Amino acid sequence: MTASPAPGLDEIVASAHVLSLPMRTRFRGITTREVLVFSGPAGWGEFGAFPEYDDAEASAWLRAGIEMAWQGAPDPMRDHVEVNATVPAVPAAEVPAVLARYPGTRTAKVKVAEKGQTLADDVARVEAVRALVPTVRVDANGGWTVDQAETALRALTENGDLEYAEQPCATVEELAEVRRRVRGVSIAADESIRRAEDPLRVVRAGAADVAVVKVPPLGGVRAVLRLAEELAQYGVPVVVSSALDSAIGMSAGLAAAAALPTSTACGLGTGALFVTDVAEPRALVDGRLRVDTVVPDADRLRELAAPDDRRAWWLERLARCHPLALL
Ligand SMILES: O=C(O)CCC(=O)C1=CC=C[C@@H](O)[C@@H]1C(=O)O
Numbered sequence: 001m002t003a004s005p006a007p008g009l010d011e012i013v014a015s016a017h018v019l020s021l022p023m024r025t026r027f028r029g030i031t032t033r034e035v036l037v038f039s040g041p042a043g044w045g046e047f048g049a050f051p052e053y054d055d056a057e058a059s060a061w062l063r064a065g066i067e068m069a070w071q072g073a074p075d076p077m078r079d080h081v082e083v084n085a086t087v088p089a090v091p092a093a094e095v096p097a098v099l100a101r102y103p104g105t106r107t108a109k110v111k112v113a114e115k116g117q118t119l120a121d122d123v124a125r126v127e128a129v130r131a132l133v134p135t136v137r138v139d140a141n142g143g144w145t146v147d148q149a150e151t152a153l154r155a156l157t158e159n160g161d162l163e164y165a166e167q168p169c170a171t172v173e174e175l176a177e178v179r180r181r182v183r184g185v186s187i188a189a190d191e192s193i194r195r196a197e198d199p200l201r202v203v204r205a206g207a208a209d210v211a212v213v214k215v216p217p218l219g220g221v222r223a224v225l226r227l228a229e230e231l232a233q234y235g236v237p238v239v240v241s242s243a244l245d246s247a248i249g250m251s252a253g254l255a256a257a258a259a260l261p262t263s264t265a266c267g268l269g270t271g272a273l274f275v276t277d278v279a280e281p282r283a284l285v286d287g288r289l290r291v292d293t294v295v296p297d298a299d300r301l302r303e304l305a306a307p308d309d310r311r312a313w314w315l316e317r318l319a320r321c322h323p324l325a326l327l
Pocket residue numbers: 028084085086109139141190241242243244266267268269270
């Protein structure tokens with residue numbers, strides 16, 4: 001598809017909807033996900049940078065949304081992608097109900113190191129997942145010190161393997177140290193890639209075995225594909241994951257996963273965390289999602305409309321980020 005010229009702010013605002021999506025369970029500290037969606041000549045795009053992000057960081061998310069709406073997705077190599085179940089930091093007893101929303105998935109990513117919880121909570125949750133799903137990853141969102149990570153990863157691998165531990169600690173140096181100390185567990189970088197000035201630094205520092213890549217913070221599908229090529233030169237595979245996107249934003253993650261030379265279980269099943277989405281939820285069949293784009297449902301756009309003050313907040317943010325996104 002030929003790219004259309006970059007849109008003016010007024011063109012984006014003309015079709016913009018600010019939505020407030022209720023979530024089934026608290027995830028990364030929120031129970032409502034706000035996003036701004038808009039349409040262009042190639043389809044729908046999403047601007048959903050988390051509210052606490054500053055404009056410089058948020059503008060990459062807008063660039064990704066504009067890419068999908070004005071340029072569309074690159075050619076896919078496959079029409080379905082495998083996803084992992086995403087298990088929030090719930091009590092172990094709730095694990096079966098969470099996993100029931102991910103029929104056929106053979107990999108689960110389990111949140112650990114949640115503030116206010118203990119290592120015993122993490123171990124119990126991971127064991128409950130292991131009883132039902134063969135391959136388990138954990139994500140600590142940088143919540144451990146190096147010593148805590150070492151203790152936790154040993155405890156979490158006492159009764160079974162972990163495919164990898166995602167962002168066990170906050171800094172690149174800490175990740176490298178954990179990787180040295182805990183030889184049996186692969187280390188994946190997430191925040192050290194999506195929130196870094198230089199996403200390759202973590203790999204050059206020998207601090208990651210796997211790279212978790214998300215389309216919105218990296219500025220688009222094509223940017224993710226370019227980064228994946230560079231990472232491949234270091235022998236580091238990527239796992240495409242969502243940024244807690246609505247069904248519209250998820251189209252971009254699916255497009256990236258579909259355009260990569262190889263694809264392992266992606267973190268793109270987070271639509272299951274929403275009570276309602278902007279379109280009919282994509283069906284998860286045998287642990288796989290179909291690669292497609294969606295058009296939002298008019299009734300849902302009305303029902304999910306954010307309150308006026310939040311709409312105003314997002315439109316002001318859009319206006320500030322627009323010139324930065326087009327740089
Ligand atoms: O990777 C997945 O299974 C789902 C996506 C996911 O976990 C995340 C999405 C958005 C924000 C993040 O806090 C979180 C992550 O840290 O990977």
